[in-house]
Amino acid sequence: MGARKNGKITIMKILAIETSCDDTCVAIIEVSGDKNPCFRVLSNVISSQVEIHKKWGGVYPSLAKREHQNNLVPVLKEALDRAKILEKSKSVLNKKKTGVLEKILEREKFLLKKLIKFFNSYKKPIIDAITVTIGPGLEPCLWAGINLAKSLSVSWKLPLIPVNHIEAHIFANWIEVFGKNKNVKFPAICLVASGGHTQLILMKKIKSYEILGETRDDAAGECLDKTARILGIGYPGGPIIAVKAEKFKTQHQSEARCWTSSAPKQSFWCGASNLKFQIKLPRPMLNQKNYDFSFSGLKTAVLYDFKKRSTKIRRSKSYIQEMCFEIQQAVIDVLIKKTKQAAKDYKAKTIILGGGVTANKELRKQFAKAFLDESFELVFPEPSFSTDNAAMIGITAYFHFSEAKNWKEIAANANQRI
Ligand code: KG4
Ligand code: ZN
Secondary structure, eight states, X not given: XXXXXXXXXXXXXXXXXXXXXXXXXXXXXXXXXXXXXXXXXXXXXXEEOHHHHGGGTXXXXXXXXXXXXXXXXXXXXXXXXXXTOOOBOOOXXXXXXXXXXXXXXXXXXXXXXXXXXXHHHBOOOSOSEEEEEEESSOHHHHHHHHHHHHHHHHHHTOOEEEEEHHHHHHHGGGOGGGOXXXXXXXSEEEEEEOSSOEEEEEEEETTEEEEEEEBSSSOHHHHHHHHHHHHTOXXXXXXHHHHHHHHHHHHHHHHHHHHTTTSTTSOHHHHGGGOSSOOOOOOTTTXXXXXXXXXXXXXXXHHHHHHHSOHHHHHOHHHHHHHHHHHHHHHHHHHHHHHHHHXXXXXXXXXXXXXXGGGOHHHHHHHHHHTTTSSOEEEOOOGGGTSSOSHHHHHHHHHTGGGOBOGGGOOOOTTOOO
């Protein structure tokens, strides 16, 4: 591997880029050790475009691409700076190198201008490889990150490693700082639930995967985002719904404590049976004997309920909070049941959670409870590594180091499978 030896330990630094959706991310990770690699995140910069996409209630790909082009060089600089490997330089790019950059970024003139300025101002940092997400994701967005990665790889003469975004959500669990998970036992069942995907994956060992099931329509996060749009409460839906669901729960928990005080063994939710709006959403495909999901009907059920209410109710805090609680619970119920089934059927030793939806506190709590008495070990990363970030791309690249490619061979693959 193209890494340096420091005493007896091999140390390698990887610069990672992630632009598959609406976050512009650059990270520098350090890997030490050969057989049992340890990962250290030296920097992990994320520039979120939430404010831009808020008014659409979702991500607008061409707008997101433009934002990536605006943000990539500042985010890159900040990531290098935080990792303490950004050094000023006085040399300027020669004509030949400028020519190659012009070719790579021929349709991204703005990024080209910023990048040339960057190369003329800073030295090549001490890193060993460049990596970038090539899919799955929004194609125009993927290209922004890929073209930056190509430019860096060519200019600094560094290997370029293409990475799959879904696999990276799994490897986010290998981040050393938070990882008691260095020795993940296999087979593992991985649940990746994000804004674009919901998949149950059997991981037999590192880099050996089989997709057991996935959503047949909307992803879990997409369902939450669309629900938030119906309710008019903002974007992205998942975290907003989580806050409102928690408020509902806290409020009703205290009421339920009074209701159930004469019957302490009764579960809390029987106390809450006199809910104001009696919202009851379906749990799609819950009892089907497969590992697939379907969330689009759930969003439709939200819409039906919403439409039958008066304008006053639709806008009321109590209705919105109850709906947030119910939609979140419906998603959690389905994810837990299907994951548990897969874990039992495949005699999994570990359950690995990844993707933005698994940042959800309530989901984590309920997964922990559901798997408490079982022989599986449940692992999930610190929440900021569940949502999109480039550190997870860097870690994944380490495992694919030998698959580095020439920049000309790398292209976006919006529908790439793990
Ligand atoms: O993995 P991610 O950051 O990006 C994709 O690969 O799609 O996931 C984004 C999704 C969004 O749908 C967002 O609403 C959801 O994850 N999400 C959450 C939470 N944080 C983000 N869903 C529920 N609870 C959260 N705390
Ligand atoms: Zn993601």
